[in-house]
Amino acid sequence: MENQALYKYxxxxxxxxxxxxxxxxxxxxxxxxxxxxxxxxxxxxxxxxQTRSYYQYAAKFLGENKTEDDVAFLRLENEYLNVLLxxxxxxxxxxxxxxxxxxxxxxLMLMEELQHSKDITLAAIARKGIKEVSYHKRFSGDWIxxxxxxxxxxxxxxxEAINDLWRFTEELFQMTEDDRxxxxxxxxxxxxxxxxxxxxxxxxxxxxxxxTIPESKFFISGGxxxxxxxxxxxxxxxxxxxQRTYPNMSW
Amino acid sequence: MTLVxxxxxxxxxxxxxxxxxxxxxxVLTVLDLGVIREAKxxxxxxEIKLTPTYSGCPAMDVxxxxxxxxxxxxxxxxxxxxxxxxxxxxxxxxxxxxNKMEAYGIAPPLSASxxxxxxxxxxxxxxxxxxxxxxTHVVSQFGSTACKALFKCDxxxxxxxxxxxxx
Ligand SMILES: [Zn+2]
Numbered sequence: 001m002e003n004q005a006l007y008k009y010x011x012x013x014x015x016x017x018x019x020x021x022x023x024x025x026x027x028x029x030x031x032x033x034x035x036x037x038x039x040x041x042x043x044x045x046x047x048x049x050q051t052r053s054y055y056q057y058a059a060k061f062l063g064e065n066k067t068e069d070d071v072a073f074l075r076l077e078n079e080y081l082n083v084l085l086x087x088x089x090x091x092x093x094x095x096x097x098x099x100x101x102x103x104x105x106x107x108l109m110l111m112e113e114l115q116h117s118k119d120i121t122l123a124a125i126a127r128k129g130i131k132e133v134s135y136h137k138r139f140s141g142d143w144i145x146x147x148x149x150x151x152x153x154x155x156x157x158x159x160e161a162i163n164d165l166w167r168f169t170e171e172l173f174q175m176t177e178d179d180r181x182x183x184x185x186x187x188x189x190x191x192x193x194x195x196x197x198x199x200x201x202x203x204x205x206x207x208x209x210x211x212t213i214p215e216s217k218f219f220i221s222g223g224x225x226x227x228x229x230x231x232x233x234x235x236x237x238x239x240x241x242x243q244r245t246y247p248n249m250s251w
Numbered sequence: 252m253t254l255v256x257x258x259x260x261x262x263x264x265x266x267x268x269x270x271x272x273x274x275x276x277x278v279l280t281v282l283d284l285g286v287i288r289e290a291k292x293x294x295x296x297x298e299i300k301l302t303p304t305y306s307g308c309p310a311m312d313v314x315x316x317x318x319x320x321x322x323x324x325x326x327x328x329x330x331x332x333x334x335x336x337x338x339x340x341x342x343x344x345x346x347x348x349x350n351k352m353e354a355y356g357i358a359p360p361l362s363a364s365x366x367x368x369x370x371x372x373x374x375x376x377x378x379x380x381x382x383x384x385x386x387t388h389v390v391s392q393f394g395s396t397a398c399k400a401l402f403k404c405d406x407x408x409x410x411x412x413x414x415x416x417x418x
Contacts, residue, residue, distance in 0.1 A: 035390060035391035035393070035401065036391075038391065038393050038394065038395070039391060039392065039393035042393040042396070042397045043393070045305075045307035045308075045309070045397055046305060046306055046307050046397060047307070048307050049303070049305060049306030049307020049308065050306045050307070052306070052307070053306060053335060120336070121335075123336070124335035124336035124338070125306075125335060127335075127336060127337075127338050128303075128306055128335050128336075128338040128339075129306060131338065131417050131418070132305060132306060132397075135392065135393075135415070138370070138371075138392065139392055139393070
């Protein structure tokens with residue numbers, strides 16, 4: 001493939017949106033209240049919309065007759081390049097919000113840089129995404145504060161969620177070989193440079209939410225290299241079911 | 252980034268474009284919504300550049316189909332291209348579009364800074380579409396579609412949608 005590095009770079013960004021969008025979509029009809037249910041599915045829709053724009057672009061690298069659907073549905077598990085954070089399963093609402101917030105802060109920082117990419121397609125998708133992701137972060141951040149600084153039970157559950165998800169945060173800033181190559185060309189973004197700003201922002205909000213910042217230095221990664229957690233296979237089985245069962249089906 | 256991008260639309264195509272409305276807010280035409288960035292007629296082919304409101308807006312596929320059909324009804328072939336840049340802004344909704352939206356029961360978008368204060372519940376400035384009172388509060392930052400938030404009037408108790416500012 002021509003420009004394999006750029007193709008994989010696009011997937012590295014887009015797969016995060018697809019997989020998190022899928023996770024949020026699983027909650028359609030299962031939110032704790034009508035308003036939150038609608039919010040979760042709206043965020044899912046934004047993420048999947050962004051994914052479509054990226055995949056339509058990525059499909060061009062695959063050849064003539066390939067479409068966004070090939071990219072979304074017909075890859076093997078180890079060909080998905082999302083971070084481990086976004087594939088973590090939905091447990092309780094506080095956990096879903098913690099996962100969301102820890103991703104949203106990173107996502108907005110990435111979009112703000114990517115809008116200045118030399119690649120005009122990526123820049124356009126990012127510029128459009130910024131507006132949406134700002135709403136996502138406002139929503140998830142509000143819930144972290146409300147639940148963290150809420151009742152004894154909501155506080156405990158939120159703390160537990162943060163403690164559990166913290167180990168996935170460092171992977172957000174890891175660069176793959178392809179990331180470095182594409183960044184060297186002025187197309188990709190050096191994500192390692194906003195790691196400090198990320199932890200500063202997250203820490204400030206967690207403090208405001210009366211939560212304790214985890215001290216653990218144990219971090220795990222692998223998603224960006226295609227090595228996923230045990231949850232990913234189940235997620236993909238659901239996501240890919242229709243295309244695998246009825247190849248080439250369309251609505 | 253705050254360039255004013257006037258859409259480039261052939262006058263002769265306007266009557267046909269006016270027949271196509273937003274499937275989610277049927278009182279608004281695609282022209283009111285400002286999603287048609289270019290519409291040119293050359294050699295019997297209509298070339299349209301359409302921009303989405305939100306990335307995942309499912310109305311876009313429907314609008315594309317409706318546009319093709321509206322032109323087919325007039326014996327013309329429309330080719331539709333989805334363009335992402337410059338990104339759509341609620342500033343592109345026409346004045347008449349804003350009025351129609353309000354009459355339909357959706358409060359039109361405020362300026363960006365006022366929008367933030369309204370959505371964070373810091374200021375009561377979103378006007379109830381039923382009684383006109385600004386004694387309203389935000390129920391949910393996300394409403395019936397991605398572009399709207401849900402509000403409730405504290406005077407007449409009417410729940411209503413507010414079209415969020417996007418720019
Ligand atoms: Zn009222």
